[in-house]
Amino acid sequence: MIQGSNRRLANVKTRTETGLEYVLTSLDIYTPFGQKILKELKPFFPGQEEDLRKELEKVKDMVSFTEENRDSIEKLDVIFMCMNNSSLTIERSANNALSVVELFELKTLLLQMRSISSILESGSARVPDEFVLGDTEALLDELDPRRDRMNTFYIYDDFSEKLADLRRQKKELEHSVRRALKARREEIRKEYGIMLTPKFDIVIPKSGDELAKARQIKDLEQVAEDYASVTFELSKTEAIYEITKAMEDITTSIEDEELVIRERLSRKVSEFAHILLENCEKIGRLEFALAKAKYAIKHNCVKPEIVDEHIIDICEGRELQVEDVLKSKGKAYCPVSMTLEEGVTCITGANMGGKTISLKLSGLVPLMAQYGFFVPCESARIGLSNYMQILIGDSQSVERGLSSFGSEMEELKEILDNSQERSVILIDEIASGTNPVEGLALTRSLVDYLRSKPYITLITTHFEAVTEDPGIKNMQVRGLSNVDFRKLESELQRANRRERINIISKYMDYRLYTVTENRQIPKDALNIAKMLGISSEIIEGAQKYIK
Amino acid sequence: MSILLDLSKKYKTLSIVGMAKNAGKTTALNYLIEEADDEGVVLGITSTGRDGETTDVVTGTDKPRVFLYEDTIVSVPSQLYDLAEAGLEIVKKTDYRTSIGEVLLCRVCDSGYVQIAGPVAVADTKKMCAEMFEFDCDMILIDGAIDRKSIASPETSDAIILATGAVLSRNIKRVVSETTHIVNLYNLPVFEEGQARSLIEKHCHEEKIMLIKDGKIEKLGLKTGLGASRFIDDAIDDSTEYVYIPGALTNSVIADINPEKFRHTRFILKDPTKIFIDAMTWRQYLKRGFSVSVLKNIEVAAVTVNPTAPSGYSFDHEALLTAMQEALPEIPVIDVRM
Numbered sequence: 001m002i003q004g005s006n007r008r009l010a011n012v013k014t015r016t017e018t019g020l021e022y023v024l025t026s027l028d029i030y031t032p033f034g035q036k037i038l039k040e041l042k043p044f045f046p047g048q049e050e051d052l053r054k055e056l057e058k059v060k061d062m063v064s065f066t067e068e069n070r071d072s073i074e075k076l077d078v079i080f081m082c083m084n085n086s087s088l089t090i091e092r093s094a095n096n097a098l099s100v101v102e103l104f105e106l107k108t109l110l111l112q113m114r115s116i117s118s119i120l121e122s123g124s125a126r127v128p129d130e131f132v133l134g135d136t137e138a139l140l141d142e143l144d145p146r147r148d149r150m151n152t153f154y155i156y157d158d159f160s161e162k163l164a165d166l167r168r169q170k171k172e173l174e175h176s177v178r179r180a181l182k183a184r185r186e187e188i189r190k191e192y193g194i195m196l197t198p199k200f201d202i203v204i205p206k207s208g209d210e211l212a213k214a215r216q217i218k219d220l221e222q223v224a225e226d227y228a229s230v231t232f233e234l235s236k237t238e239a240i241y242e243i244t245k246a247m248e249d250i251t252t253s254i255e256d257e258e259l260v261i262r263e264r265l266s267r268k269v270s271e272f273a274h275i276l277l278e279n280c281e282k283i284g285r286l287e288f289a290l291a292k293a294k295y296a297i298k299h300n301c302v303k304p305e306i307v308d309e310h311i312i313d314i315c316e317g318r319e320l321q322v323e324d325v326l327k328s329k330g331k332a333y334c335p336v337s338m339t340l341e342e343g344v345t346c347i348t349g350a351n352m353g354g355k356t357i358s359l360k361l362s363g364l365v366p367l368m369a370q371y372g373f374f375v376p377c378e379s380a381r382i383g384l385s386n387y388m389q390i391l392i393g394d395s396q397s398v399e400r401g402l403s404s405f406g407s408e409m410e411e412l413k414e415i416l417d418n419s420q421e422r423s424v425i426l427i428d429e430i431a432s433g434t435n436p437v438e439g440l441a442l443t444r445s446l447v448d449y450l451r452s453k454p455y456i457t458l459i460t461t462h463f464e465a466v467t468e469d470p471g472i473k474n475m476q477v478r479g480l481s482n483v484d485f486r487k488l489e490s491e492l493q494r495a496n497r498r499e500r501i502n503i504i505s506k507y508m509d510y511r512l513y514t515v516t517e518n519r520q521i522p523k524d525a526l527n528i529a530k531m532l533g534i535s536s537e538i539i540e541g542a543q544k545y546i547k
Numbered sequence: 548m549s550i551l552l553d554l555s556k557k558y559k560t561l562s563i564v565g566m567a568k569n570a571g572k573t574t575a576l577n578y579l580i581e582e583a584d585d586e587g588v589v590l591g592i593t594s595t596g597r598d599g600e601t602t603d604v605v606t607g608t609d610k611p612r613v614f615l616y617e618d619t620i621v622s623v624p625s626q627l628y629d630l631a632e633a634g635l636e637i638v639k640k641t642d643y644r645t646s647i648g649e650v651l652l653c654r655v656c657d658s659g660y661v662q663i664a665g666p667v668a669v670a671d672t673k674k675m676c677a678e679m680f681e682f683d684c685d686m687i688l689i690d691g692a693i694d695r696k697s698i699a700s701p702e703t704s705d706a707i708i709l710a711t712g713a714v715l716s717r718n719i720k721r722v723v724s725e726t727t728h729i730v731n732l733y734n735l736p737v738f739e740e741g742q743a744r745s746l747i748e749k750h751c752h753e754e755k756i757m758l759i760k761d762g763k764i765e766k767l768g769l770k771t772g773l774g775a776s777r778f779i780d781d782a783i784d785d786s787t788e789y790v791y792i793p794g795a796l797t798n799s800v801i802a803d804i805n806p807e808k809f810r811h812t813r814f815i816l817k818d819p820t821k822i823f824i825d826a827m828t829w830r831q832y833l834k835r836g837f838s839v840s841v842l843k844n845i846e847v848a849a850v851t852v853n854p855t856a857p858s859g860y861s862f863d864h865e866a867l868l869t870a871m872q873e874a875l876p877e878i879p880v881i882d883v884r885m
Contacts, residue, residue: 006668084640098635099628099629100628100629101628101629101651103569104637104640104651105640108640150656151638151639152636152637152638152639153636153637154634154635154637154656155634156636168658195814199581203855203864204865205864205865207863226860226861227860227861228860228861228862228863229854229861229864284871312689316873379646415856442799534783
């Protein structure tokens with residue numbers, strides 16, 4: 001299971017909760033070819049460090065290419081947005097005569113490839129060779145006999161002299177029929193004063209004397225009659241029937257010839273199928289590489305350093321989903337640094353102190369790195385993992401009819417069953433939903449178990465006893481420890497509910513620091529409850545119980 | 548001078564709308580296409596508001612098959628492309644999808660019959676018309692939905708051509724009066740610019756009944772006026788100048804309103820397609836002082852009459868044409884069968 005091609009680094013929930021899926025869906029990818037690359041995206045695993053370093057070097061090149069060629073990139077995006085998936089048509093060309101619509105789509109694709117090539121050639125920086133498209137100009141010539149390079153298609157007369165000739169014949173016959181009918185219409189008008197419509201019919205009311213006249217005209221055929229009027233149609237002479245029949249024969253020949261041409265063009269397409277499909281894939285890879293570069297630029301991401309030892313070292317990291325929310329409200333994100341090694345690290349600290357977000361960040365950065373992305377940090381050093389999973393409460397467990405504790409235990413089992421050498425395990429406040437005695441015991445025993453394993457484990461918890469165990473690294477949220485509480489309280493007094501939360505986040509210091517000596521976990525819960533407007537009766541009551 | 552040349556000078560896009568099924572809409576369309584060919588006007592042809600069910604394709608009934616001349620720009624769903632008798636050069640593949648494939652814009656290279664169909668949504672039709680003009684057509688004719696007059700919402704086109712005919716009634720007077728009623732409704736006065744109009748436009752997206760009293764707006768907690776007559780009556784007082792009704796205007800909306808209140812209060816509607824009141828009742832309301840304005844009206848560019856009903860009876864051509872033209876002196880009336 002471990003080494004197969006279906007090898008999995010992280011399950012969907014982990015990718016979603018850490019924010020990796022959010023990053024992937026934010027990429028600007030429009031073409032079906034780019035979508036395919038995205039869908040089949042595979043992470044790098046331990047042992048592939050060198051490949052990943054090369055990949056990240058390519059991202060770096062793409063970032064500078066993007067920065068130097070902004071105009072070209074915009075033009076490329078316009079083309080990308082209009083691209084359809086024609087791979088099936090290309091494959092069909094081998095054994096089928098493609099339809100006119102399909103040939104039109106292929107011509108569109110060829111013109112798009114032509115534009116992409118010319119945009120890439122016109123840029124100041126050179127695009128890497130792997131994205132240079134194969135030459136398809138000869139095929140375009142086939143589909144564009146007039147060489148005007150317009151994005152239109154029809155089985156033009158230019159495709160074959162025979163076709164042009166047949167169409168000319170048909171048109172001449174059509175005209176001769178029309179001329180004959182028109183001449184007859186004119187005769188009838190002169191002779192009887194009856195004017196037929198351009199379609200050579202006429203409705204005559206029964207009340208007038210026109211009806212009797214019309215009945216005299218022998219080639220005016222009665223086609224319909226009701227109590228008020230009679231409809232006549234100019235009947236066709238033998239000569240016209242002859243012509244009509246000849247026209248039908250020609251129409252059949254035209255259709256045959258069109259099929260011959262479509263078959264010829266389809267064969268040509270199939271000769272180029274290999275290059276075409278390869279170009280489609282190149283376009284997909286180019287688009288994906290550009291999307292990665294654009295994302296890195298837009299979100300200030302940097303190239304992570306890939307190291308051989310199993311560590312996660314994040315300097316000033318930002319959780320992208322939260323950062324986007326804050327940015328949209330015009331607020332800044334407080335970056336967090338941490339260094340995680342194999343063994344167990346606990347994050348403790350104030351409620352509302354961003355522990356869970358820091359936990360997610362510690363998953364996002366290595367995941368992005370292993371998928372070949374730049375990471376949202378000042379700098380980062382990442383050692384590759386075989387397996388990563390986050391254990392965090394979500395609403396789905398309730399929908400499945402499990403209690404929060406039940407689903408936690410289910411996921412914990414999955415984690416313990418699947419963990420292997422070089423794993424990353426992220427656990428958010430496990431066993432907080434059960435009685436504190438058993439909860440603490442379970443957490444401590446879990447920590448004991450994980451401590452001896454070759455995993456990087458990060459746990460957020462309120463059980464301070466856990467952090468006291470030997471060999472456990474403890475990181476704490478700075479929280480409200482350096483805050484002038486009197487100033488904070490005076491601000492809170494005048495605030496409404498929403499403002500209160502904003503004020504608390506303003507004073508909150510989300511950064512983490514490593515606790516070196518035994519220190520008590522700060523008891524901020526009551527402070528925060530008080531700030532959020534819980535009555536002093538309750539707060540004081542609680543304080544009484546602590547004593 | 549032909550009617551089409553005349554129309555093409557005034558309007559860029561025209562919808563052809565039938566008063567009922569078989570009112571002669573396709574005949575009217577064909578008539579205008581013939582005229583365009585005679586006059587050298589390059590047409591764009593499309594249709595709207597049709598759901599594009601596959602049964603239509605099988606029976607071929609609801610998709611009008613029209614004979615198109617060279618250079619005409621036409622919208623054809625990709626699955627109907629191969630069925631076209633005419634030679635069609637594909638000039639653009641649009642993003643609009645129907646159940647019978649994406650809509651292609653084509654230029655007719657070789658004249659012949661084509662089944663036309665366009666985007667289903669009215670808003671898409673409007674956008675697509677802009678794309679069609681890029682291919683140098685002089686004017687666009689839109690084949691409206693068969694018997695849903697409501698689809699002729701004013702956003703789609705500059706004006707409409709109303710197709711009417713014997714199919715409406717065996718009584719010629721009735722055909723004329725029903726048609727004039729619709730034309731009169733479509734030509735209702737547009738609510739004049741000013742403070743009251745801006746107020747209503749600002750709030751009309753809320754889809755609530757609104758009253759304007761002394762320049763101030765008052766909203767009722769009702770979404771439509773259906774059955775709400777008494778509430779509206781209660782809300783109207785001496786200072787009420789305008790009442791805005793967001794949904795349909797039916798008998799039940801105004802039945803219980805004290806006619807005394809019609810004198811100083813004007814009713815405002817989004818557009819005339821929201822009115823569902825027959826000619827007779829409408830006249831009675833007007834007599835009692837009822838007045839209505841619309842935020843946007845619909846220009847009727849011409850009326851076409853079809854004297855033959857598919858069930859077999861027909862009127863005297865001249866009689867119908869003359870009666871209709873007398874009833875609508877301002878609007879050109881054409882008999883498409885003559």
